[in-house]
Amino acid sequence: MIALHLSPGFSPGPFKTITHESFIFKGGEPHIKLKLTADVDPADPVLITQRVANSADFMLVLLATDALRRADFQRVSLLMPYFPAARQDRPMVEGEPLSVRVYADLINAQHYDRVTVFDPHSDVTPALLNHVQVVTNQAFITQVLTGFDRETVTLIAPDAGAAKKIHKLAQELGGLPVVLGEKVRDVRTGALTGFQVFADDLGGRHCLIVDDICDGGGTFIGLAAELRKLNPASVSLAVSHGIFSKGLAPLTDMLDHVYTTDSFATLTPAHAFTQTELNTLLQL
Numbered sequence: 265m266i267a268l269h270l271s272p273g274f275s276p277g278p279f280k281t282i283t284h285e286s287f288i289f290k291g292g293e294p295h296i297k298l299k300l301t302a303d304v305d306p307a308d309p310v311l312i313t314q315r316v317a318n319s320a321d322f323m324l325v326l327l328a329t330d331a332l333r334r335a336d337f338q339r340v341s342l343l344m345p346y347f348p349a350a351r352q353d354r355p356m357v358e359g360e361p362l363s364v365r366v367y368a369d370l371i372n373a374q375h376y377d378r379v380t381v382f383d384p385h386s387d388v389t390p391a392l393l394n395h396v397q398v399v400t401n402q403a404f405i406t407q408v409l410t411g412f413d414r415e416t417v418t419l420i421a422p423d424a425g426a427a428k429k430i431h432k433l434a435q436e437l438g439g440l441p442v443v444l445g446e447k448v449r450d451v452r453t454g455a456l457t458g459f460q461v462f463a464d465d466l467g468g469r470h471c472l473i474v475d476d477i478c479d480g481g482g483t484f485i486g487l488a489a490e491l492r493k494l495n496p497a498s499v500s501l502a503v504s505h506g507i508f509s510k511g512l513a514p515l516t517d518m519l520d521h522v523y524t525t526d527s528f529a530t531l532t533p534a535h536a537f538t539q540t541e542l543n544t545l546l547q548l
């Protein structure tokens with residue numbers, strides 16, 4: 265396997281790499297030039313890896329794929345751990361697109377041998393992608409739990425979407441107790457208007473909120489406030505994809521610790537914050 269790593273600072277796997285130059289033209293178009301050396305054989309399979317934080321990152325994947333095909337590479341796979349618009353898996357209100365399908369159709373049109381995604385928001389992403397491989401959050405949460413006495417940990421699912429996945433995870437982790445939460449979101453504005461935790465007392469428990477994505481963090485700040493009313497020993501957060509669009513400080517002010525991976529971006533080290541390299545969690 266040869267790798268073509270498109271995201272600076274993200275180079276999972278033990279593979280020989282194809283180097284490249286990429287830039288954005290003044291007109292706004294991303295561009296790429298592969299540096300194809302004599303020791304790279306187009307008969308070898310290639311893995312493109314990319315962290316997608318904007319449309320140009322996504323477009324670069326399509327351009328890189330075309331460049332590889334034109335250089336006669338036939339066996340091309342993709343590792344896109346954070347799949348764009350996985351959250352827009354249903355039009356919430358009239359007039360919105362089914363965005364995840366738009367991205368999935370573009371990926372399917374590239375005819376990859378395999379498309380690997382990490383902890384997708386819902387079942388819709390893998391249902392739409394051809395030749396998909398899903399890496400769950402099990403290895404990530406297992407790693408997070410090494411910092412805890414498991415007997416004292418309660419997993420918290422912040423909403424209905426997370427609840428669908430957390431029971432299976434809890435079983436895989438040896439039968440950890442689970443508490444469910446709920447939030448109310450105004451789908452027209454995106455604003456969060458209420459939180460609920462379905463438990464009476466969490467005295468002595470180390471609560472670990474587990475979810476796929478932290479964006480602004482309002483879900484977790486609101487939920488942590490509700491959990492604190494139930495006397496827990498601690499409240500921490502483990503999210504597979506750390507966007508942290510409003511910064512880490514509002515989260516680390518409210519939570520004992522925040523854990524994430526580098527699936528979306530590599531962040532500056534901070535107090536009460538641990539970022540695990542996806543490279544250590546994937547079987548590549």
Ligand SMILES: O=P(O)(O)OC[C@H]1O[C@H](OP(=O)(O)OP(=O)(O)O)[C@H](O)[C@@H]1O
Binds near residue numbers: 449475480
């Ligand atoms: O950091 P925040 O800005 O609070 O956003 C994070 C939340 O958003 C996503 O759920 P979403 O509300 O989209 O879930 P849904 O699919 O259940 O509506 C995600 O699964 C988190 O729960």
